[in-house]
Amino acid sequence: MKVKICGLTRLADIEACNAALPDYIGFVFAPSQRRVTVIQARHLKQALDPRTKAVGVFVNASLEEIAQASEFLDLIQLHGNESEVFVRQVKSLYSLPVIKLGESNAADYLVFDSPQPGSGQTFDWNTISCYNKPYFLAGGLALENIAKAATHMPYCLDVSSGVETSGVKDREKILQFVSQVRRLP
Secondary structure, three states: OEEEEEOOOOHHHHHHHHHHOOOEEEEEOOOOOOEOOHHHHHHHHHHOOOOOEEEEEEOOOOHHHHHHHHOOOOEEEEOOOOOHHHHHHHHHHHOOOEEEEOOOOOOOEEEEOOOOOOOOOOOOHHHOOOOOOOEEEOOOOOHHHHHHHHOOOOOEEEEOHHHEEOOEEOHHHHHHHHHHHHOOO
């Protein structure tokens, strides 16, 4: 099972991820307390271990906004109400895999999240049906519920606030989260 640490904003966050080596990290370009600019994300990406892939998280962004960051990203995550046509445009224009919130035939991966992303709220994971695409499971993940989340067979566990202390990424929680996922059967 893969791991994504989302919402990185500081060099210290990158350093913690370089020590833990999650499969993915996420830069949030949408309005959020974890929002970064393209310039900040580019700088942070330069310090990221190349074994970890960088995901850009966008919510109802324009193609132009996505274009600015696509040159240094490894995947694009569309976390809004983007249409199937838009998903296909993004894939065509930027030649990067796309992760899409909810159901999407055009996306490479799906992501399921709580109604208020980044809030730490867990939603009813039992509402996730079997899909023919690998999916990222987000929303309310923390050290305490990794094993339960894993029973839903996601491709990737996607955590943000669950590895924070007082709204800031916590190196020890990141290391523990990645380590626990790696130990899953």
